[in-house]
Amino acid sequence: QFTISDEVKEFLNSNHQLLINGEWMPSSSNEKIEVFDPANEQLLTEVDSGNAADIDAAVGAARKALTGEWSKITSHDRARMLDRLADDIEANFSVLSEIEVLDNGMPLELAQYSIASHGTTLLRYFASWANKLHGQTIPVSPAGAINGESLTYTRKEPIGVVGAIIPWNSPLIFSILKLGPALAAGCTIVLKPAELTPISALFLGKLIQKSGIPPGVVNIVTGYGETAGQALSEHPGVDKITFTGSTEVGKKIVEASIGNLKKVTLELGGKNPVVIFPDADLEKAIPGAARACFFLQGQNCMAGTRLFVHEDIYQVVIAGIKEMAEAFTIGHGLIPGNDFGPLISKTQKERVMSYIGIGLEEGAELLTGGNSYGDQGHFVQPTIFSNVDGGMRIAKEEIFGPVLPVVTYENINEALDLINSKDRPLGLYYFGSNKDEQANILNNTSSGGVTINNVVGHIQQKDLPFGGVGPSGIGRYHSYDGFKNFSNQRAVFKDIGFRFDKLFETIRPPYKGSIEKVLKSLLK
Ligand code: TAP
Numbered sequence: 001q002f003t004i005s006d007e008v009k010e011f012l013n014s015n016h017q018l019l020i021n022g023e024w025m026p027s028s029s030n031e032k033i034e035v036f037d038p039a040n041e042q043l044l045t046e047v048d049s050g051n052a053a054d055i056d057a058a059v060g061a062a063r064k065a066l067t068g069e070w071s072k073i074t075s076h077d078r079a080r081m082l083d084r085l086a087d088d089i090e091a092n093f094s095v096l097s098e099i100e101v102l103d104n105g106m107p108l109e110l111a112q113y114s115i116a117s118h119g120t121t122l123l124r125y126f127a128s129w130a131n132k133l134h135g136q137t138i139p140v141s142p143a144g145a146i147n148g149e150s151l152t153y154t155r156k157e158p159i160g161v162v163g164a165i166i167p168w169n170s171p172l173i174f175s176i177l178k179l180g181p182a183l184a185a186g187c188t189i190v191l192k193p194a195e196l197t198p199i200s201a202l203f204l205g206k207l208i209q210k211s212g213i214p215p216g217v218v219n220i221v222t223g224y225g226e227t228a229g230q231a232l233s234e235h236p237g238v239d240k241i242t243f244t245g246s247t248e249v250g251k252k253i254v255e256a257s258i259g260n261l262k263k264v265t266l267e268l269g270g271k272n273p274v275v276i277f278p279d280a281d282l283e284k285a286i287p288g289a290a291r292a293c294f295f296l297q298g299q300n301c302m303a304g305t306r307l308f309v310h311e312d313i314y315q316v317v318i319a320g321i322k323e324m325a326e327a328f329t330i331g332h333g334l335i336p337g338n339d340f341g342p343l344i345s346k347t348q349k350e351r352v353m354s355y356i357g358i359g360l361e362e363g364a365e366l367l368t369g370g371n372s373y374g375d376q377g378h379f380v381q382p383t384i385f386s387n388v389d390g391g392m393r394i395a396k397e398e399i400f401g402p403v404l405p406v407v408t409y410e411n412i413n414e415a416l417d418l419i420n421s422k423d424r425p426l427g428l429y430y431f432g433s434n435k436d437e438q439a440n441i442l443n444n445t446s447s448g449g450v451t452i453n454n455v456v457g458h459i460q461q462k463d464l465p466f467g468g469v470g471p472s473g474i475g476r477y478h479s480y481d482g483f484k485n486f487s488n489q490r491a492v493f494k495d496i497g498f499r500f501d502k503l504f505e506t507i508r509p510p511y512k513g514s515i516e517k518v519l520k521s522l523l524k
Pocket of ligand 1: 165166167168169192193194195196223224225226228229230231233244245246247249250252253267268269270300301302398400426
């Protein structure tokens with residue numbers, strides 16, 4: 001019922017190898033990973049399975065490129081190359097969107113929206129920072145200085161070789177988001193896509209080859225997390241890991257990074273609360289809460305998957321969200337009109353179905369959904385549980401699927417208790433108009449970001465720092481903050497001369513005698 005374009009067919013049928021030092025080469029294991037369309041379980045293609053030896057080769061290439069041709073390219077030219085890459089992504093917009101749908105299962109319109117609104121926009125945004133990596137000029141007054149203050153400076157230098165490990169839920173966007181700031185800052189990179197969705201990164205690799213970015217600056221190693229991902233995190237030649245995925249794997253990455261004390265930026269999971277107050281504009285809050293949960297079938301780190309509704313508006317809200325959940329058209333993302341895709345894999349579907357079973361066992365009331373859908377593909381219906389107690393597992397554990405537990409509360413203190421009953425999430429969504437209550441929520445909760453009366457949220461804004469707190473992450477993405485953490489700040493101090501008598505004026509009498517001899521010999 002849908003067609004795959006000739007260009008995408010040709011790409012899928014091609015030999016997918018690893019991009020190392022600007023060349024496509026086979027993995028040293030010669031093993032392959034099969035890639036399936038999650039909507040119909042058909043084999044799409046196979047990619048090479050990179051292992052530790054391939055990671056080592058890719059890191060070696062990235063290290064060589066870091067101090068080679070790439071280091072001589074000006075920041076203006078780096079910006080130009082990233083802009084060229086964004087142009088090429090836009091020129092291949094329809095092919096890339098189609099690949100993203102086949103690989104991940106998301107509806108075509110969503111793939112198109114995310115590439116346009118998020119992918120290339122952020123790439124161009126980071127390109128625009130490349131030539132603004134300014135250090136500081138700092139007047140310093142060394143003790144004993146005879147020529148006034150020294151105008152000392154700092155310079156921002158690339159942090160080095162970056163290892164990027166990404167999940168399957170928005171594969172193309174995550175590839176772009178990892179490449180953008182690292183390359184803009186002058187780093188080189190080894191990218192490890194998720195084993196379930198490696199295809200768009202490989203297509204991107206072909207565009208990178210055409211962008212003028214020198215060989216070895218971007219290396220792409222497809223492979224399994226426990227082998228390729230682990231080897232990348234442990235590798236002593238990697239200076240920083242930028243990771244998006246589960247909290248569990250995030251912890252493994254921190255452990256693996258200890259060997260050479262890599263810098264680590266982690267965007268992890270969470271069970272993000274959505275709170276609707278009685279004075280909320282329900283025309284916004286109802287579709288907002290439905291989209292917050294069901295966007296990408298709930299497989300989204302920012303998904304609002306715990307809904308807390310004031311008891312006065314509870315019935316209206318759940319009726320509205322039920323209507324929206326039942327209006328989704330489930331099916332293959334390439335069939336026009338379908339707006340609700342499959343889960344990524346059989347394992348993920350089984351996990352979600354088991355949580356639906358847990359919800360029923362816990363005594364929650366199934367308002368809608370609750371079943372898998374169709375006879376092929378990993379579809380699960382949008383599912384809503386009402387009469388949920390905040391302590392139930394479905395209200396506390398991250399399901400990473402289209403399951404929305406709805407809990408009622410009577411007053412703001414109860415709402416705060418519900419929000420805070422789970423460790424700090426990536427995002428918090430708030431619908432309501434009372435300014436005191438807004439302040440109360442902000443002052444008495446903690447999360448990576450907050451979105452008020454909207455669900456598009458802080459994640460979509462290129463200028464806003466995005467990331468988690470506590471178990472939902474370390475460090476920030478997007479914005480200047482997400483860019484500057486790919487640089488080291490190096491202080492350069494220039495001697496401006498000093499005199500002992502001036503220096504000794506600054507030392508208090510009891511210490512003078514004891515340090516005079518040492519200083520004289522050191523500063524002769
Ligand atoms: P993970 O299992 O954490 O996988 C993420 C990436 O890490 C994949 O490339 C995976 O490789 C790799 N990996 C697995 N084990 C590894 C190891 N020992 N060392 C290094 N890398 C390893 O997450 P997932 O299943 O893709 O996504 C689901 C979870 O990610 C959810 O909990 C969700 O909340 C979170 N998530 C968070 C965000 C943000 S923005 N915070 C975004 C998306 C997802 P393979 O897949 O190839 O094995």
